[in-house]
Amino acid sequence: MNNLYLIVTIAGNRVAIPATSVESVVEIDRIDPVPLVADHVAGLFALRSRVMTVIDSCASVGLGRFVWDGSAEAVIVNCEGHGYAILVENVDDVVEVNTPVAASRAVLSAGWARVSVGTIEVHDEALLVVDPVRLIERPFVVIAA
Amino acid sequence: MDDLLVDFIAETRETLETLTGEIVAWEASPGDRTRLDAIFRFVHTVKGSCGFLDLPRLEKLSHAAEDVLADCRADRRQPDGQLVSAVLAIIDRIAELTNALESGDGIPDHDDAALIAALAPGGGNQGQREAEAAPATLVQTSSPARGMSRSIRLPVDLLDRMMAGVSDMVLARNDLSRRLRESGVDPAIDAAFERLSVCIAEMRDSITRTRMARIDNLFSALPRMVRDLASELSKQVSLEIDGGDVELDREMIEMIRDPLTHIVRNAIDHGIEPAADRIAAGKPASGRLRVSARQAGNQIAIEVVDDGRGIDADRLVEKAIANGALALEKAAAMSVQAKLNLIFLPGVSTAKQVTSISGRGVGMDVVRANVERIGGTVDIDSRPGHGLRLTVRVPLTLTIIPALTISAGGQQFAIPRSAIEELVRVGPSARLSDLGGAKIVNIRGRRLPVVLLAPFLKLSPERDERELTMVVVKPAGGDHYALAVEEVHDHEELVVRPAAPALMACGVYAGTTLPDNSHPMLLLDPAGIASIAGIVGDLDDVEDNEQAEVLATERVQSLLFRDLDGVERAIPLALVERIEEVPSRFASFSAGRMRLSQEERIVPLMSCCALPHVDTYRVLRMTDGNAGIAYAIAEIVDILSMDVICERAIEPGLIAGVALVDGRPVEIVDSFWLFAEARKEGFRPEQEPVCLLAAGDDPWARQVLTPLLRSGGYRVIFPDSENASQADIVVHCDGDAGQTANGAEGTPVIRLTTDPDPAEPDLVYRYDRARLLDAMRAGIRHRGRG
Numbered sequence: 001m002n003n004l005y006l007i008v009t010i011a012g013n014r015v016a017i018p019a020t021s022v023e024s025v026v027e028i029d030r031i032d033p034v035p036l037v038a039d040h041v042a043g044l045f046a047l048r049s050r051v052m053t054v055i056d057s058c059a060s061v062g063l064g065r066f067v068w069d070g071s072a073e074a075v076i077v078n079c080e081g082h083g084y085a086i087l088v089e090n091v092d093d094v095v096e097v098n099t100p101v102a103a104s105r106a107v108l109s110a111g112w113a114r115v116s117v118g119t120i121e122v123h124d125e126a127l128l129v130v131d132p133v134r135l136i137e138r139p140f141v142v143i144a145a
Numbered sequence: 146m147d148d149l150l151v152d153f154i155a156e157t158r159e160t161l162e163t164l165t166g167e168i169v170a171w172e173a174s175p176g177d178r179t180r181l182d183a184i185f186r187f188v189h190t191v192k193g194s195c196g197f198l199d200l201p202r203l204e205k206l207s208h209a210a211e212d213v214l215a216d217c218r219a220d221r222r223q224p225d226g227q228l229v230s231a232v233l234a235i236i237d238r239i240a241e242l243t244n245a246l247e248s249g250d251g252i253p254d255h256d257d258a259a260l261i262a263a264l265a266p267g268g269g270n271q272g273q274r275e276a277e278a279a280p281a282t283l284v285q286t287s288s289p290a291r292g293m294s295r296s297i298r299l300p301v302d303l304l305d306r307m308m309a310g311v312s313d314m315v316l317a318r319n320d321l322s323r324r325l326r327e328s329g330v331d332p333a334i335d336a337a338f339e340r341l342s343v344c345i346a347e348m349r350d351s352i353t354r355t356r357m358a359r360i361d362n363l364f365s366a367l368p369r370m371v372r373d374l375a376s377e378l379s380k381q382v383s384l385e386i387d388g389g390d391v392e393l394d395r396e397m398i399e400m401i402r403d404p405l406t407h408i409v410r411n412a413i414d415h416g417i418e419p420a421a422d423r424i425a426a427g428k429p430a431s432g433r434l435r436v437s438a439r440q441a442g443n444q445i446a447i448e449v450v451d452d453g454r455g456i457d458a459d460r461l462v463e464k465a466i467a468n469g470a471l472a473l474e475k476a477a478a479m480s481v482q483a484k485l486n487l488i489f490l491p492g493v494s495t496a497k498q499v500t501s502i503s504g505r506g507v508g509m510d511v512v513r514a515n516v517e518r519i520g521g522t523v524d525i526d527s528r529p530g531h532g533l534r535l536t537v538r539v540p541l542t543l544t545i546i547p548a549l550t551i552s553a554g555g556q557q558f559a560i561p562r563s564a565i566e567e568l569v570r571v572g573p574s575a576r577l578s579d580l581g582g583a584k585i586v587n588i589r590g591r592r593l594p595v596v597l598l599a600p601f602l603k604l605s606p607e608r609d610e611r612e613l614t615m616v617v618v619k620p621a622g623g624d625h626y627a628l629a630v631e632e633v634h635d636h637e638e639l640v641v642r643p644a645a646p647a648l649m650a651c652g653v654y655a656g657t658t659l660p661d662n663s664h665p666m667l668l669l670d671p672a673g674i675a676s677i678a679g680i681v682g683d684l685d686d687v688e689d690n691e692q693a694e695v696l697a698t699e700r701v702q703s704l705l706f707r708d709l710d711g712v713e714r715a716i717p718l719a720l721v722e723r724i725e726e727v728p729s730r731f732a733s734f735s736a737g738r739m740r741l742s743q744e745e746r747i748v749p750l751m752s753c754c755a756l757p758h759v760d761t762y763r764v765l766r767m768t769d770g771n772a773g774i775a776y777a778i779a780e781i782v783d784i785l786s787m788d789v790i791c792e793r794a795i796e797p798g799l800i801a802g803v804a805l806v807d808g809r810p811v812e813i814v815d816s817f818w819l820f821a822e823a824r825k826e827g828f829r830p831e832q833e834p835v836c837l838l839a840a841g842d843d844p845w846a847r848q849v850l851t852p853l854l855r856s857g858g859y860r861v862i863f864p865d866s867e868n869a870s871q872a873d874i875v876v877h878c879d880g881d882a883g884q885t886a887n888g889a890e891g892t893p894v895i896r897l898t899t900d901p902d903p904a905e906p907d908l909v910y911r912y913d914r915a916r917l918l919d920a921m922r923a924g925i926r927h928r929g930r931g
Contacts, residue, residue, distance in 0.1 A: 032664055032665050033556065034648055034651075034654075034667060035554075035556070036603060036651045036653060037647060037648055037651050041645075041647050044657060044665035044667075046663050046665050048312070048313040048316055049313045049315065049316055049659060051642065051659055053644070082644075082646070084645065136645075138650070
């Protein structure tokens with residue numbers, strides 16, 4: 001069971017999220033904005049009676065803002081008692097991968113390096129494994145030298 | 146068997162916690178039967194369970210204590226210090242054995258016989274020794290004695306699941322309600338749906354409350370702890386506890402148990418001086434310790450105040466410099482408060498020597514770390530030589546708080562009602578002006594800094610500044626300021642949950658809530674907004690502020706509304722429980738007046754004029770503490786504090802008088818008259834005369850006569866009633882058939898006859914209403930005289 005991955009698209013990249021950390025995948029059709037909050041928080045969303053904090057995954061990896069066209073798919077995760085809905089561009093598949101997560105040998109951009117834990121091989125394609133908790137955390141503020 | 150044992154342990158432990166306070170209070174006033182009874186019930190229950198669970202040692206101990214307490218109850222023995230100590234020792238042993246049972250350790254091999262012997266009059270040595278140290282504590286608890294309450298234990302996640310489930314149900318209900326409205330269904334379905342709605346609302350309410358517990362659970366252990374510490378240190382301490390009815394999340398109560406214990410220990414160990422020192426300092430020999438809790442906005446403030454020696458800020462500085470926690474040059478620039486806060490640094494302590502109670506280092510750093518871990522704060526305020534006040538503030542993790550919903554920049558927010566002082570529209574009574582780039586508002590001569598909410602939240606304002614409403618807020622522990630909002634919507638009771646850390650990091654939100662429209666809403670934190678907007682309280686203003694507050698108390702917080710007849714009226718806000726929209730079909734004319742049936746209760750529905758034909762009424766739900774009424778209005782205008790002085794109305798009625806608001810007259814609703822009027826009809830005082838209707842099995846008597854007598858103001862009972870002997874008057878339906886009075890001797894009797902022209906003068910024709918009622922009144926009067 002521990003080797004199931006959810007394949008989603010974030011900022012144009014297909015990535016894998018460990019299925020154990022995913023509660024569900026839902027369609028979001030409304031986001032209530034939160035003023036003054038960090039860029040990667042898109043707002044709030046009510047999943048039945050639970051208030052979810054919506055995470056803009058593009059902003060989390062430092063690649064601009066999520067393009068919101070009135071509805072989107074989101075991966076629901078729970079972190080320290082709070083529910084989060086991570087916006088993704090596409091939900092592709094759930095795959096079983098029996099090889100362990102390998103360290104990435106490619107040189108990743110700072111944003112991807114922060115959220116990924118390694119790579120896995122899916123149908124001859126290397127995919128980054130993304131830790132949703134790191135997507136939720138506030139990205140580093142990059143100060144231009 | 147295992148489950149039974151686990152339940153027994155948990156139950157015993159829980160009761161022990163509540164009981165320790167009772168025992169110490171009992172010691173202070175041995176004549177107090179309720180407390181004695183509570184203790185007796187406990188040992189009795191333990192004894193019973195032990196017999197059942199086959200725990201002979203516990204049974205023997207509880208049996209011995211029960212015997213002694215039974216003697217006290219039967220006045221065969223007077224409780225004294227020695228007896229109380231002996232009972233305490235037994236209860237302690239019961240606690241030890243219970244703990245041992247749970248941990249599965251071998252039960253400690255104590256000599257129970259000595260404890261039991263100490264119970265005997267004259268007691269054993271041990272009892273004697275404890276008795277000498279005992280009467281050091283005096284306890285005053287403002288809460289009444291508690292009885293044992295019935296309870297069960299549940300895992301928290303089950304409760305959480307229940308809460309989530311019921312909240313989902315509410316949303317499903319709202320969805321269904323909308324669809325039903327759109328498709329215009331059969332009224333029968335509508336009525337059934339409405340019933341379902343009421344059930345769901347009730348269930349949501351009760352499930353939410355299951356998470357909450359009274360802070361009493363935390364405070365009940367204090368009297369015993371204070372007593373034991375005081376006697377150990379040979380100090381005299383009187384403990385006062387207040388605010389035990391404040392409700393807190395059960396989990397939170399567990400989290401603050403340790404920090405609170407620590408603070409109380411410190412107060413007794415380091416704060417309160419030995420009696421001799423106190424007398425030398427001109428203080429009463431007995432130290433005072435006051436522990437209180439109150440809800441302040443979205444926080445619970447727990448205060449521990451002692452009148453001991455306080456903390457010497459300069460000594461703290463010396464210590465901190467000595468152990469390298471503070472640089473010398475920094476110390477010179479520190480304020481007194483900053484110096485006091487040094488106590489929260491690791492390793493800084495003012496205690497001259499290490500004691501067994503609090504040890505060295507006091508552990509205030511640990512206290513603060515623990516409180517901060519749950520999002521709370523610890524504040525310290527010291528008056529050297531006079532005492533110390535420690536305030537622990539913890540957030541309300543999950544709670545229902547009354548809030549005002551407002552909007553700014555096109556978005557809705559909620560503000561906790563507790564922080565709101567008044568609402569004033571920008572106008573003649575609230576002038577907005579610029580002061581060096583900042584906004585200030587002048588409200589009746591009082592100048593307040595202004596935070597324009599929309600620009601503050603970086604939202605684009607949708608209203609001109611002249612159309613704003615000023616929400617005057619006073620955050621807990623902060624200064625007044627005005628929050629300028631675009632629109633004020635309604636008062637609502639909101640279920641507030643903590644927001645995700647990323648949101649809390651903004652510092653302006655206190656939590657999130659999900660109103661019935663299922664769009665998440667943010668609860669603003671007035672204190673956070675003040676600190677981010679740079680509004681700081683000036684300490685030099687403290688006296689002015691106090692004066693302002695004194696003045697403010699002469700004004701009454703009032704709710705300004707537009708009544709059904711279009712007139713603006715005001716009513717004291719304190720009387721208004723909530724404002725509701727109710728479907729007009731809940732209102733009906735029955736038994737002589739308009740009534741509103743809701744939540745399985747019926748309340749009088751008052752209004753200044755006939756109710757309009759609309760689908761929903763907006764009503765103010767008011768209560769005088771006993772009974773509720775509803776008052777239909779057109780709309781809410783404002784909340785403001787208003788002078789109580791007004792022009793009195795000439796005669797009593799709905800309007801008590803007229804006051805000036807913003808230069809225009811506003812009628813003040815006479816709430817006294819309103820409640821009195823609501824009680825007028827349909828209310829039967831207990832003292833109404835009781836009429837015993839003999840031959841009550843006669844259908845005529847039941848169906849025809851009874852309603853007549855009831856409308857005449859009598860309570861009608863029948864011979865089979867157990868109160869038959871208390872009747873004030875007896876009416877015999879077939880008076881001709883001779884006397885068989887069931888009432889007590891001397892009760893006046895009226896005999897009825899079917900003969901329109903009675904043969905005997907004291908017989909009354911049964912359809913002669915006037916004569917019958919006259920005769921009854923005369924009979925009652927006669928009885929009153931006799």
